Amino acid sequence: MSALLNITPIVTQSLAELGVAADPRVIQLSLVFSALLFVIGLIGFMTRRNMIVMFLCTELMFQAAALAMVTYGRMHMDFSGQVFVIFILTVAAAEAALALGLVVLLYRRRETLNADAWSELGEC
Amino acid sequence: MPATLLYCACLASAAGLYLLMRGRNGSVRGVGTIIGLGGLAWLLSALLESFGPLAGDVGPLLLPLIFGTIAIASAVRVITHHRPVIAALFFVLVVVATAAMFLSLHAEFMAFALIIVYAGAILITYLFVLMLAQQSPNGDGDEKSSWYDRTPREPAIAILAGFIMLVGLIEAMDDSKNNAIPTPTVAQAQEAAWNDLDRLPRALLAAAQDVKPTTAEVLGPPLVDENGGATIAVRLEDDSETTVKLTADQSPSNTRRVGLSLVADFPVSLEMAGVILLMAMFGAVVLARKQFEYGEDETRAAMQEAADRSNES
Numbered sequence: 001m002s003a004l005l006n007i008t009p010i011v012t013q014s015l016a017e018l019g020v021a022a023d024p025r026v027i028q029l030s031l032v033f034s035a036l037l038f039v040i041g042l043i044g045f046m047t048r049r050n051m052i053v054m055f056l057c058t059e060l061m062f063q064a065a066a067l068a069m070v071t072y073g074r075m076h077m078d079f080s081g082q083v084f085v086i087f088i089l090t091v092a093a094a095e096a097a098l099a100l101g102l103v104v105l106l107y108r109r110r111e112t113l114n115a116d117a118w119s120e121l122g123e124c
Numbered sequence: 125m126p127a128t129l130l131y132c133a134c135l136a137s138a139a140g141l142y143l144l145m146r147g148r149n150g151s152v153r154g155v156g157t158i159i160g161l162g163g164l165a166w167l168l169s170a171l172l173e174s175f176g177p178l179a180g181d182v183g184p185l186l187l188p189l190i191f192g193t194i195a196i197a198s199a200v201r202v203i204t205h206h207r208p209v210i211a212a213l214f215f216v217l218v219v220v221a222t223a224a225m226f227l228s229l230h231a232e233f234m235a236f237a238l239i240i241v242y243a244g245a246i247l248i249t250y251l252f253v254l255m256l257a258q259q260s261p262n263g264d265g266d267e268k269s270s271w272y273d274r275t276p277r278e279p280a281i282a283i284l285a286g287f288i289m290l291v292g293l294i295e296a297m298d299d300s301k302n303n304a305i306p307t308p309t310v311a312q313a314q315e316a317a318w319n320d321l322d323r324l325p326r327a328l329l330a331a332a333q334d335v336k337p338t339t340a341e342v343l344g345p346p347l348v349d350e351n352g353g354a355t356i357a358v359r360l361e362d363d364s365e366t367t368v369k370l371t372a373d374q375s376p377s378n379t380r381r382v383g384l385s386l387v388a389d390f391p392v393s394l395e396m397a398g399v400i401l402l403m404a405m406f407g408a409v410v411l412a413r414k415q416f417e418y419g420e421d422e423t424r425a426a427m428q429e430a431a432d433r434s435n436e437s
Contacts, residue, residue, distance in 0.1 A: 030192070039289050067226075
């Protein structure tokens with residue numbers, strides 16, 4: 001992990017203040033935070049039993065991915081990263097609309113939000 | 125900084141997370157919180173140490189540190205809180221903290237779009253559905269949440285899988301192992317900014333007119349000079365040709381460059397995003413149509429009744 005810090009410093013302090021180029025330490029911190037956020041979302045998806053909270057955990061993972069995209073975009077001074085975040089927002093909105101509609105349907109059928117109520121779908 | 129120490133810090137936070145999930149009473153959860161926060165602090169301090177001596181220039185690091193810690197802490201609450209509504213509200217806090225980190229990465233437009241779209245729209249939908257599907261707590265009266273919100277499923281295995289995932293992610297971020305594309309130099313970054321201005325003809329003309337109000341037409345692309353500014357050839361209203369010097373702060377803003385990248389570099393993806401939203405709308409309409417007058421048991425009972433009737437006749 002210490003080799004993670006090998007991004008060559010590309011800029012002096014004054015230019016970094018101008019916002020022209022990125023501070024490599026901020027890049028490192030943001031990448032580590034995005035990895036942690038993603039892993040927490042993953043753990044939450046595996047441990048929670050409430051279907052809505054499971055979808056909330058996928059949104060956590062979306063957040064982490066968006067943070068990593070913006071960070072890498074900043075690192076390479078390329079704005080495609082932020083454009084991808086716009087697409088992530090689109091997909092997250094579509095997913096929220098569809099998944100929550102599905103959850104309401106499932107809730108009406110079994111009167112519970114427990115995902116284990118549907119475990120026969122997994123054939124085990 | 126040996127990598128094993130950092131992995132020990134990750135393990136400590138994982139143990140804290142496990143206690144937080146498993147703990148039935150407040151004191152165990154308190155110990156879990158302390159161990160988890162301690163592990164996180166250990167991890168961060170080891171990371172900061174590896175940046176080399178911090179000679180007074182911690183200013184740019186403060187914002188990501190504070191808001192990253194807030195984001196991680198509230199994300200842990202999202203996955204450990206036993207009341208789904210409160211978990212959703214903690215998710216709003218994650219969104220706000222992430223938006224603040226976007227600000228420190230100079231992604232101003234995305235920061236505010238994130239707050240508006242996520243905290244303003246998506247999370248409201250989640251809260252709506254949570255309240256729609258909120259059931260009366262079954263069993264004991266003073267419990268405010270159902271048993272399945274209080275009992276995590278296989279927390280030890282999940283945390284182990286998460287730890288392996290974390291190691292994988294960090295290895296993937298390691299620039300020295302995969303042939304990373306070199307980061308641009310300052311001069312390249314400035315040149316890219318001026319090239320983007322060249323792709324915005326009206327903004328380029330406006331920038332030239334800011335310096336020389338009688339500019340009628342821009343003749344050539346901006347040529348970068350050594351201190352971040354640029355020179356462009358222009359024709360004035362009286363048909364004489366001259367050059368205009370633009371200063372560095374006249375290069376296009378980040379928001380403008382995001383918009384340019386969106387419509388000029390990814391037009392097909394933009395259309396696809398529109399199609400995705402349209403299809404999601406259709407899907408939501410189809411799902412929301414009232415199609416279940418009967419639950420499964422009622423349907424089965426009705427079929428049984430019909431079978432009995434046909435047997436009788």
